[in-house]
Amino acid sequence: MIMEKGFFQRVYDIVNRIPYGRVTSYGAIAQFLGSKGSARMVGWALNSTKNSTENIPAHRVVNRNGLLTGKRHFSGNDMMKELLKSEGLLIEGDQIINFKEKFWDPNIEIDQE
């Protein structure tokens, strides 16, 4: 029997590949996963990473505008922002200024397995 990876694990695999100092979007990951995933599903999957013992860089996933929409799911008020700033991202409010420049698209970087 071929065990297919669960949706969660597929998302984790991609997020784990986001390089230090780079970011991607929920939609980009969803697109990479194909019809099996909508952007909402990606967010939902990341929500369960806090139960995982793995260290998944979920802070490197933002919405398509480079806005830190998931900041509330991190401990503290600005944990997500601080993590990204420490990686060289320029952030004003909850908006990544150099988003386009730092954007990492799995559809381009990960051609196929």
Next chain:
DNA sequence: AACTTGACGGTCA
């Protein structure tokens, strides 16, 4: 089994 709720994104007024 039905209804609501999202770490979203694209479209349209």
Next chain:
DNA sequence: ATGACCGCCAAGT
């Protein structure tokens, strides 16, 4: 540019 709607689909209630 801003805001409302709708599709997405698993989980929780």
